[in-house]
Amino acid sequence: MSTPGRPSSTLEKTKPPGSRRLTPEQVFATLKGCGLLDGVPDEDICDIVAVARVLSFSAGTDIYREGDPCRGLHLLAKGRVRQYHIAADGRERVVGFLVPPAPFELAAAIDGGPYTSTATALDDSKVVFLPSRALVEIGRAHRFARLNTMMQLCREIRRRDISSTLATLKGAKELVACVLIQLAQQYGVAAPDGFRIDYRLNRQDVADRAGVRLETAIRILSDLTKQGVLHTADKIIVLKDMAALSSMSDCEACHFDCTIFASPSSHDR
DNA sequence: TCATTAACCGTCG
DNA sequence: CGACGGTTAATGA
Numbered sequence: 001m002s003t004p005g006r007p008s009s010t011l012e013k014t015k016p017p018g019s020r021r022l023t024p025e026q027v028f029a030t031l032k033g034c035g036l037l038d039g040v041p042d043e044d045i046c047d048i049v050a051v052a053r054v055l056s057f058s059a060g061t062d063i064y065r066e067g068d069p070c071r072g073l074h075l076l077a078k079g080r081v082r083q084y085h086i087a088a089d090g091r092e093r094v095v096g097f098l099v100p101p102a103p104f105e106l107a108a109a110i111d112g113g114p115y116t117s118t119a120t121a122l123d124d125s126k127v128v129f130l131p132s133r134a135l136v137e138i139g140r141a142h143r144f145a146r147l148n149t150m151m152q153l154c155r156e157i158r159r160r161d162i163s164s165t166l167a168t169l170k171g172a173k174e175l176v177a178c179v180l181i182q183l184a185q186q187y188g189v190a191a192p193d194g195f196r197i198d199y200r201l202n203r204q205d206v207a208d209r210a211g212v213r214l215e216t217a218i219r220i221l222s223d224l225t226k227q228g229v230l231h232t233a234d235k236i237i238v239l240k241d242m243a244a245l246s247s248m249s250d251c252e253a254c255h256f257d258c259t260i261f262a263s264p265s266s267h268d269r
Numbered sequence: 270t271c272a273t274t275a276a277c278c279g280t281c282g
Numbered sequence: 283c284g285a286c287g288g289t290t291a292a293t294g295a
Binding site for chain 3 (some may be wrong): 171172175212215216219
């Protein structure tokens with residue numbers, strides 16, 4: 001009933017002027033903000049800018065595919081990326097929705113093994129790419145980079161572990177509730193009517209993230225909407241009753257720490 | 270075309 | 283049996 005108020009601002013991803021190149025300042029900002037180089041002096045980051053490459057991907061194209069050999073580290077500088085596995089039956093299991101300035105597939109970047117997921121650009125995106133050779137050099141030169149990378153890698157592992165383990169422990173309703181809570185940790189911002197998940201997601205995205213069928217996700221989200229727990233406008237989900245969500249997902253009895261899904265900067269220590 | 274609803278059906282506790 | 287969730291078809295925007 002209540003009007004979202006700004007339907008005109010819906011970005012048309014069909015014709016953005018996004019083909020503009022990234023400035024060195026933007027590359028620097030991505031490197032500086034990605035969390036891996038905290039504690040590394042700015043002038044050293046500038047040296048890294050010099051060896052970084054910038055890759056462009058239009059919406060809907062793959063950045064890499066699961067199983068591809070990894071040749072370096074990707075850092076999302078602009079746009080949005082969907083990271084997922086493709087199951088034998090064709091279903092997609094989303095392991096992450098990325099937002100700048102996020103590093104992704106750290107494990108593959110570090111050990112040089114194949115990518116463990118497929119990454120598709122949701123919007124026109126820019127990626128800062130550091131070749132493996134540069135990574136080795138950075139690791140050799142900067143102790144902080146090594147520490148930060150280990151911490152970030154741990155976050156990645158824990159997030160995936162929670163997601164995959166949860167799938168074996170919970171039913172569809174609980175899974176959807178958990179996913180909403182996790183997304184709220186990651187992208188939640190305060191809104192007048194509750195907590196808004198600041199990331200445009202269709203129902204299929206939610207379903208693939210929770211590991212349930214599209215119709216099941218729709219059924220559950222529809223029920224939750226009727227119960228006044230949330231509402232959706234223009235692919236943005238607003239959570240109005242977090243307490244109801246956490247009771248639905250049985251958070252009390254759960255030993256997993258969902259705060260690992262929050263961005264590291266907002267939860268650092 | 271895509272989101273949603275509804276009816277149906279097999280599985281499992 | 284009955285809840286649950288996947289499958290399928292019909293309907294709606």
